[in-house]
Amino acid sequence: MTFQKLTDLRQLKLMANTIRQDTLRSLLEAKSGHSAGPLGLADFFSAMYFNILNHEPKNPKWEFRDRFVLSCGHVCPVQYTAMANAGYFPKEELMTLRKLGTRLHGHPHNGSLPGIENSSGPLGQGTSQAVGKALAARMEGKKHYIYCLTSDGEHNEGQPWEAWMFAAKYKLSNLIAFIDRNYIQIDGNTENIMPLDPLDEKYRAFNINTISVDGNDISAILNAVDSAKKSGKFSMIILNTIPGKGVSFMEKKYEWHGKPPNDAEYDLAIKELLSERQRIENETF
Amino acid sequence: MAVKILENIYEKVDKVPTRDGLGKGLLELGATHPEVVVLCCDLTESTRVQWFAEKYPDRYFEVGVAEQNMAGIAAGMASEGKVPFIASYAVFSPGRNWDQIRVSLCYSENDVKIIGAHAGVSVGPDGATHQALEDIAIMRCLPNMTVLSPCDWIEAKKSTFHAIDNKLPVYFRLTRDKVPVITTEDTPFKIGRAEVFRDGSDVTLVASGQLVYEALIAANELKKEGISARVINNHTIKPIDKTTLINAAKETGAIVTAEEHQVMGGLGSAVAEVLSEHYPVPIKYVAVMDRFGESGTPDELMVKFGLKSKNIMEKAREVLKMKR
Numbered sequence: 001m002t003f004q005k006l007t008d009l010r011q012l013k014l015m016a017n018t019i020r021q022d023t024l025r026s027l028l029e030a031k032s033g034h035s036a037g038p039l040g041l042a043d044f045f046s047a048m049y050f051n052i053l054n055h056e057p058k059n060p061k062w063e064f065r066d067r068f069v070l071s072c073g074h075v076c077p078v079q080y081t082a083m084a085n086a087g088y089f090p091k092e093e094l095m096t097l098r099k100l101g102t103r104l105h106g107h108p109h110n111g112s113l114p115g116i117e118n119s120s121g122p123l124g125q126g127t128s129q130a131v132g133k134a135l136a137a138r139m140e141g142k143k144h145y146i147y148c149l150t151s152d153g154e155h156n157e158g159q160p161w162e163a164w165m166f167a168a169k170y171k172l173s174n175l176i177a178f179i180d181r182n183y184i185q186i187d188g189n190t191e192n193i194m195p196l197d198p199l200d201e202k203y204r205a206f207n208i209n210t211i212s213v214d215g216n217d218i219s220a221i222l223n224a225v226d227s228a229k230k231s232g233k234f235s236m237i238i239l240n241t242i243p244g245k246g247v248s249f250m251e252k253k254y255e256w257h258g259k260p261p262n263d264a265e266y267d268l269a270i271k272e273l274l275s276e277r278q279r280i281e282n283e284t285f
Numbered sequence: 286m287a288v289k290i291l292e293n294i295y296e297k298v299d300k301v302p303t304r305d306g307l308g309k310g311l312l313e314l315g316a317t318h319p320e321v322v323v324l325c326c327d328l329t330e331s332t333r334v335q336w337f338a339e340k341y342p343d344r345y346f347e348v349g350v351a352e353q354n355m356a357g358i359a360a361g362m363a364s365e366g367k368v369p370f371i372a373s374y375a376v377f378s379p380g381r382n383w384d385q386i387r388v389s390l391c392y393s394e395n396d397v398k399i400i401g402a403h404a405g406v407s408v409g410p411d412g413a414t415h416q417a418l419e420d421i422a423i424m425r426c427l428p429n430m431t432v433l434s435p436c437d438w439i440e441a442k443k444s445t446f447h448a449i450d451n452k453l454p455v456y457f458r459l460t461r462d463k464v465p466v467i468t469t470e471d472t473p474f475k476i477g478r479a480e481v482f483r484d485g486s487d488v489t490l491v492a493s494g495q496l497v498y499e500a501l502i503a504a505n506e507l508k509k510e511g512i513s514a515r516v517i518n519n520h521t522i523k524p525i526d527k528t529t530l531i532n533a534a535k536e537t538g539a540i541v542t543a544e545e546h547q548v549m550g551g552l553g554s555a556v557a558e559v560l561s562e563h564y565p566v567p568i569k570y571v572a573v574m575d576r577f578g579e580s581g582t583p584d585e586l587m588v589k590f591g592l593k594s595k596n597i598m599e600k601a602r603e604v605l606k607m608k609r
Contacts, residue, residue, distance in 0.1 A: 069361075110364075110393050118364065119393040122384050128354045129389055132361020132369075135346070139322075139367075159385075162354035170346075 003057055003086070006050040012218045013280045015085065016046035020246050021273050022081040026094040026104075027260035030077075033098060033106065036243035036256040037151065038078035040182050040216070044239055045082040047221045048147065057087040060114040066144045067117050067133050071126025071160070072151035072180065073107040074258075080104050080113075088115040124159030126150065127177070131163045134175035145229070148177045153185030156194045161206075167234040168207050176228045177236050180215065182243040184254035203236045215239025246273055287484045287516075288473050291466060295505045298498070300463035304402045306438030307457055308333025310445025311370060315341045318449060322362060324348050324355050325372040331461070332372035332402040352382040359397040360389035368396055368449065375401030375417030375458060383423055390454045391429040398448055399424075399456045404434075405545035406573065406590050407462040407495065407583040416578035417458075422550025424456045425523040431476060432523040434458040434544070434552070436497035437466045440520060443474040451476060460545075462583040464495035479526035481533075485515035488601050488608075489533035489540050493519050493552045496543040496571070496592060503597035514601060525555050527563065534564040539608040541569045541600045545592055548572035567607035569600035 006012050019042040027033045048068060049055075055065045070079055077097060084091045089103070096102040103113040107121030117133070120126045130148035137144060150160055167175055181199060183190050190196055203210040209231045213220040221239070228235035243257070244250030247269040261269055291298075314321050315337055322344045329335045329347070338345035348355040352373055359369035371378060379386050379399060390397050404417040425432045431451055435441035441459060448455040455476075473480055482497065483504050490500040497518045504514035515537055517529060534540060540560065542553035553570040560566060573590050587593055 118361075119388055122388050124353070125357055125385055125389050128357020128385070129361035129364065131354075132358035132363075133365050134361075135358065136362040136365035136367050139343075140365075159353050159357065162349075162351040163357065166348060166351075166354060166358065 003055060009219055009285055010280060010283065012046050012050060014277065015050050016042045016218065017273055017277045017280060018085060019045055019078060019081045021270060022085065022091065022094060023077050024261060024266055024269055026077055026081065026097045028263070028266045029095045030098040031260060033077055033260050034074050034258050035260055036184060036250055036253065037075040037180065037182065039247060039250060040241040040243040040245045041075055041078050041180055042246065043216045043218050044178070044221060045078050047218045049082040049086045051222060052147070052225055054144065057083070057115065060088060064142070064144055067146045069118050069126045069130040069133065069146060069148040070108060070120055071130070071148055072123065072154050073120030073126070075151070076108045079108070083115055089113070123154040124157035127160040127163035130175060130177065131167050131172065134167070134172040135170060137174055138172065144174070146175045148175065149180065150177060151180045152182065152190050152196055152199070153193070155179070155196055164206060164208060164236070172234045173232050175234050176225060179236065179238050180241055181238050182241045184243045184257050186257050188254050200238055209233040209235040210238065211235060212238040212240065215241035216245050246276060248272060287481045290468050290472050290482050294465065294467050294498070294501060298465035298467065300465055301438040302460055302463050303435050303438050303441040304333045304459040304461065306435065306441025307400055307445055307459055308336045310442040311337045312340060314445060314449060315344070318368065320366060320368045321370065321449070322346065322367050323370045323372065324359055326350050326352050326355050326377065328373055328402070332400055334370070334372045334400070352378040353385050356382040356385035356397070357389050360393060360395040363395035363397050364393070368398070370398045370400055372400040372402065374403040374415060375420045376403070376415055379420055379424055379456065380417060386454070387427055391427045394429060394453060396452050397454050399454065400459065401456060402459045403461040404458045405460060405494065406578040406586040406592070407460055407545060409462060409583040409586060410580050412580040413577040418547045418573050418578060419550070420458060421522055421546050421552065425555060429453045430523065431455045431521070432458070433476065433521055434493040435520050436494060436518050437464060437468055439466060439468045439470065440474060444476070444520070447474065447476050458494065460495060465498040467498050467501065477521050477524045477526060479517050479519040479521065479529040481515060481529070482518045483514070483516040485513040486537055487513045487539070488605055489515040489517060489537045490543060490597055490601065491517045491519050491530065491533070491540060491552070491556055492543040493522060494545055496545060499592070499594040500543050500597055502594035503601065506594065507598055507601055512601065512605065519552060522552050522555055525559060527559050530556055530559050531564050534560050534566045539567050539604040541571060541597055541604055543571040543597050546572055548574055567604050569604040571596050571600055
């Protein structure tokens with residue numbers, strides 16, 4: 001059964017809103033986990049799982065699927081939520097996040113949940129694995145794409161830079177990487193912890209096709225992916241996102257990097273997201 | 286009963302580095318296994334993967350000096366059906382990429398083979414930084430990992446073919462220096478099975494790598510003192526052959542282990558873990574005693590660090606005094 005992609009921008013925005021609500025619900029239930037990153041990435045995950053990826057959620061090992069490699073494993077609640085909404089597993093299972101016996105571990109494990117391509121958590125490791133998948137696919141003459149999501153804090157590690165140098169050297173045009181540029185990490189603002197700016201210029205200096213977009217604008221993300229594919233080069237798409245996006249008291253606050261909402265905060269957040277949903281439904285395109 | 290090994294090794298032996306055996310094995314695997322690919326971190330010649338690279342350039346990838354990246358790329362390729370062999374010096378891989386080996390390989394069950402060349406003080410003049418003495422300890426504690434320390438180049442070559450059938454990560458510990466050839470193509474080899482290389486009833490010498498040869502020489506000399514020493518080639522440090530070790534403990538009542546590795550966490554520890562639980566007998570260890578290596582010729586260092594047959598003989602005499 002072929003997966004029906006969402007092509008209508010309103011539907012994709014509504015899906016991002018659903019992903020935000022479901023993610024917060026699973027975090028509330030888990031009583032631990034990361035809030036800000038996942039909320040900031042809900043638009044990206046809606047675009048990725050409901051439009052960009054060629055995949056079959058009911059047949060997660062489908063040979064010709066595109067591969068989505070999550071490197072910054074700690075944002076997995078938003079990936080789980082996107083996967084559940086796409087039909088990989090029942091949405092009720094989201095309530096098992098981080099609990100004993102779950103397939104939805106605190107950081108993803110490829111052996112536990114079909115559809116998870118790689119285990120991640122220790123930062124940087126997904127980047128090299130994505131490169132390896134792209135190299136293997138090219139050796140076999142396969143036409144699918146490999147997408148890899150990394151975070152900006154993750155770039156404190158050396159491994160992403162090693163991986164992208166290799167991708168540029170071997171001209172892996174079937175690999176498209178993304179950076180969640182939200183300027184926060186656990187201890188504070190990324191530019192205070194370990195400055196990364198100007199990130200786009202650094203990537204261009206690596207001879208990598210670099211595209212910088214508003215990471216909370218779904219149509220901009222879709223256009224960037226089209227442009228990356230047309231470039232015929234390994235491409236890096238910098239997603240400028242707002243951490244905590246959609247929940248006013250979480251937005252741009254690094255304090256929300258690694259904690260879940262309590263009951264009162266959850267109720268307040270859902271109220272805001274429901275009014276945003278109303279606005280999307282009435283929006284004219 | 287001891288298996289058949291090369292004859293006349295007590296009089297004369299040829300010497301070949303074990304890295305050559307793996308390089309040759311890989312070359313043969315290239316022909317029979319199209320899924321085999323090789324990645325290397327700027328050490329193509331000295332790890333002997335150059336032979337594969339020259340014959341199969343489309344299946345060889347130069348990663349540059351980046352061992353963490355190499356392990357990760359290999360994991361990604363393995364997840365898509367390739368069987369990557371990654372090559373560097375053991376101090377760098379697995380020395381510098383342990384977390385990638387832990388998560389991207391072992392936890393993720395990606396079938397990647399790790400070639401750790403230049404293990405032990407017998408690396409020689411390069412000195413302590415380049416002499417891996419902790420690699421077995423950090424590899425054998427990982428779930429899903431198999432750890433092999435072949436005794437000579439022929440065994441190293443055989444281990445390449447056997448490792449390909451094991452669908453999980455394997456670590457090969459190899460030497461830079463030439464080591465005595467003591468087995469033949471017909472000497473039995475199976476991953477997870479230790480072989481008795483010499484029969485004996487008073488004490489058992491359990492060795493791995495080039496210390497197997499030293500143990501055989503020690504046993505031959507001890508015979509002249511009226512001591513009957515069994516020699517076990519314990520090439521697979523994980524999963525360890527409990528049966529052969531427990532039988533040796535029951536039948537000889539005393540053990541000496543011998544390895545070119547730190548005393549903590551290596552073969553000796555693995556043997557002690559098995560015997561202390563199942564059949565406790567006195568054990569003495571020939572190993573590097575919690576210190577770093579240094580520069581020198583391989584032989585000078587093997588002598589200085591107490592890794593020769595005479596050291597094994599001393600420990601055998603000592604352990605016999607403890608035997609009840």
